[in-house]
Amino acid sequence: MTSPVKVYGTPLSTAAARVLACLFEKDVDFQLIPVNLAKGEHKKPEFLKIQPFGQVPAFQDESISLFESRAICRYICEKYADKGNKKLYGTNPLAKASIDQWLEAEGQSFNPPSGALVFQLAFAPRWKIPQDQDAIKQNEAKLGKVLDVYEKRLGESRFLAGDDFSLADLSHLPNAHYLVTATDRAELITSRKHVERWWDEISNRDSWKKAVELQKSP
Numbered sequence: 001m002t003s004p005v006k007v008y009g010t011p012l013s014t015a016a017a018r019v020l021a022c023l024f025e026k027d028v029d030f031q032l033i034p035v036n037l038a039k040g041e042h043k044k045p046e047f048l049k050i051q052p053f054g055q056v057p058a059f060q061d062e063s064i065s066l067f068e069s070r071a072i073c074r075y076i077c078e079k080y081a082d083k084g085n086k087k088l089y090g091t092n093p094l095a096k097a098s099i100d101q102w103l104e105a106e107g108q109s110f111n112p113p114s115g116a117l118v119f120q121l122a123f124a125p126r127w128k129i130p131q132d133q134d135a136i137k138q139n140e141a142k143l144g145k146v147l148d149v150y151e152k153r154l155g156e157s158r159f160l161a162g163d164d165f166s167l168a169d170l171s172h173l174p175n176a177h178y179l180v181t182a183t184d185r186a187e188l189i190t191s192r193k194h195v196e197r198w199w200d201e202i203s204n205r206d207s208w209k210k211a212v213e214l215q216k217s218p
């Protein structure tokens with residue numbers, strides 16, 4: 001019997017939540033090994049051996065040890081191609097290319113401004129860090145422009161990469177979730193008809209609901 005894959009991190013981390021949602025979508029058993037960021041466990045030498053940048057998540061499966069959430073998700077999809085949602089990372093080069101394109105758009109265009117807004121609006125107040133109003137204004141404007149592109153795309157296509165829910169859609173869930181549920185800028189998503197329809201559909205997937213459930217008892 002093979003042992004479950006290991007995820008090091010906390011489900012409250014957006015990057016770790018991406019990997020957890022992917023594992024649920026692929027129906028792959030995992031063991032979550034808590035890393036307490038508040039206690040600085042991610043900067044300890046033992047952890048730096050598996051994540052040299054000192055960030056969560058880190059991941060281990062048999063002899064492989066990986067970091068970077070999107071790379072981990074791609075590995076899970078390739079290694080466990082026959083399990084769970086088989087279309088999550090496409091089944092042919094054309095589908096994969098489109099998924100990769102929107103996965104890159106998430107990492108390069110959506111994540112920076114949405115991550116900055118989530119940090120400023122949801123986490124800075126919790127951690128008693130002063131909010132940077134200029135950063136909020138600039139990132140809100142940047143994210144608005146990105147979401148205008150998404151609005152057009154999602155007016156033509158049910159999901160970002162086509163007719164099927166994919167890793168590209170899944171990868172947006174953690175930041176979008178905090179934006180909608182933990183900031184007062186939910187309208188960035190809900191004021192755009194097609195983006196809102198997409199958000200409703202992807203955030204109601206069982207895989208994401210299970211990842212959110214884990215956040216309640218991290």
Ligand SMILES: N[C@@H](CCC(=O)N[C@@H](CS)C(=O)NCC(=O)O)C(=O)O
Pocket residue numbers: 013014015016037042054055056057067068069070
């Ligand atoms: N690009 C990385 C980002 C990882 C990341 O930023 N993790 C955050 C939590 S969401 C973290 O560990 N922050 C603590 C730190 O940077 O010291 C990934 O996708 O895995």
